[in-house]
Amino acid sequence: MDENKTKVHKIFIGSKLANAVHYIFFGAPNAYTWDENAIECAYLRRNILKKLTRFWFSGTLDVSEAFAVHWNEEYQAYELQAELINGQTAILKHSLHETQKSPLDFDYLAREIMSPLQKKLKESGFDGLVWQAGMGNPVAANNFLYTGTSWVWIDLESGVPALIPLNPIPLFTFYIPKSFRHRRALFDDVDISQLQNYIDSNNEKLSSFLSKQEFANLQQEIDQLQKHQHAWRTTKRIERSLTYSHKKNRISAEQLQFFKRFSILWYGREIARVFWLLLSILFFSIPQKSIRFITNFPFLQKFLKAIKFAISQRYREEKARNYVRKSIHRWQQRKQLEQKTVSILEKEINKNDTSAFITDFGVHIAIKPFVKTFEYVVIPSLLVSGVVTLKWSIFLILVSGPVARSLYTIFRLIQSYTRSQKRPWVALFIGAIPVIGNLAYPAQMIYSASNNNNVATFILYDSVGKFGILMPIWGGEDTATEHFFNRSLYFGLRILKRKHS
Incomplete structure (x- = not known):
């Protein structure tokens, strides 16, 4: 180990949902938590792939090196000590921050790094690792960080078996067939025979690329991986369940032996x-x-704030500005906005000609809790009491948000007519659409502005990206799902801009 390298401690605890999935398939939560052979496999795979990725990518991709494995008494789980990587996830597209020709761009990561890596992993027998490299798994995009000189694969250990890809094609063409081959739900499995054949087939090239000691270490690590993987995979279901409970101090050594017999x-x-x-x-x-x-909900405080919001234009405007500022700050914390971009956006927030737009946007955001209360409390109560039928309940849930937004926008439409201002027709149309209706006023501002409105554009990017972040299972920050929505908006706005010009 290089003493200059900083270590990160990856402790395998697992979420309740992920552990439940493991329990169903394997009889116990994630084996990295409690199985010494499993965590040794994780350690060995990292160091094998660190050598192979250097061979495959010639410096454009590296792997976070594994240093050691230890039992963590505090968490009662194994931990993997690995190299800490200070880097940046793929950059989101934005009107003030375009990176389509940069290695930081998601398209570059997907095309030049993840896709070739998946191909190499398949060729060399790392069947289960294809999941962590992103095939059908959009969450894997945040497993890669860019250090300024190369991309680094930082997370090689799966949280769940590779059986829930977003794209069903890899499920039926790769993951299920490989699960049958390995005789279990595919979970970071390595086909050792295929890996050894790959090493033998590329023996000459690998020998010339790696030092003599590195090549000897590679072969030794593969032999160790075969040993530990075999021990891990041949453990019976009952033994997994009992060993996990014993490691977690839920049963004693005597109970362990007793339940093995019965x-x-x-x-x-x-x-x-x-x-x-x-x-x-x-x-x-x-x-x-x-x-x-x-009992803890501050009903009176919320009610007073709602009254203040309804009667005070200044309060509405400030709430809306704070909402936008928090979004900008969140992007900046994620290293998705440079300081100069933040300065431009914050300056535009305070412009007078942006005030009306921000206030209208804030009203649409502010009425959302009331709409949700109507959907989740009032409508079910009416349904249970027999006032409305199930069909009418579904209808009311679908139209409650659009109706609330449309009523406000119609009021603003009449007001703008009496003041000879631009009519918010676009906001009226988009606000009537379920789910995306809160984007009504950002879209209106972009459409009607004589020049580009950076604040409105940013809010659109932030709001559309949240669809990817909040998507269950396959969503989250820096995932391919978030980048999909982000890029869809980016290219859509470019098309609209060309037509508008």
Whole structure:
């Protein structure tokens, strides 16, 4: 290990949902948490692939080096000590921050790094690692950081089996067939025979690229990987469940041996535990959290703020400005906006000709909680009491947001007519569309402005990107999902700009 390199401690705890998935497929939560052989495989795979990626990419891609594995007493889980990488995720497109020709651009990452990496991993037998390289898995895009000279693959360990890709084609053409080949749900599996054949086929090139010691280490690491992977994968389901509970201090060593002899008793205990857990969540946890939320909710404070918002133009404007400022600050924290861009946006926020637009946008944002309360409280109450039918309930949920936005925009339309101002027809049209209706006034400002309005454009990028961030399972910051929405808007605005000009 290079003493100058900073270590990061990756502790394998896992989310409750991910652990439940592992429990269903393997009989215990993520094996990296508790299985020494599994965590040793993670350590060995990193160091094998660090050598191979240098060979494959000639410096444009590297792997965060693994230094050691340890049991973490505080978290009662294994940790992987790896090289800390200070880098930048792929840059989102923006009207003031275009990077289409930069290595930081997502298109470059996908085309020049992730796609070729997936191909190389398939060729060399790293079947399960293709998931972490992004094939059908949009979340994998944030596994890569750019250091200024090269991209670095920082996260090679999966959280769930590779059976829920966004694109179904890889599921049926690759992941399911490979799961049958490995005789289990595919989870970071390596086909050791294929890997060894790949090394043998490229022996001459690898020998000339790596030093003699590095090549010897590579072969030794592959042998160790085969040993630990075999031990990990051949562990019986009952042993996984028992070992996990013992490592978590839920059962003693004596109980471990007892339940190994009488496994039917262990399964009975586990069924009872899961059943009790479900009952506790349904009849204790959820009601308690609901009561706590209701009793602690500041109804009076919220009501007074709502009154103030309704009667004070200055308060509405300030709330809307703060909303935009927080979004700008969030982008800056993510290194998605340079300081000069932040300065331009903050300067435009305070311009008088932007005030009306920001206020109208703020009103659409502000009425959203009231609409949600109507959808989630009032309508279900009317349905349960028999005032409305299920069909009418669905209809009211679909139209409540568009109606609320449209009523306000019609008021602004009449007001603009009496003041001889530009009519917000675009805002009226878009505001009537479910889901995307909150983008009505940013779209109106971009359409009607004589020059580019950077604040309005930024709000559009921020709002559309949130569809990708908030998408369940496949969403999140810096994922391919977020970049998909971001790029769709970028190219859409470019087309509109050409037509408008």
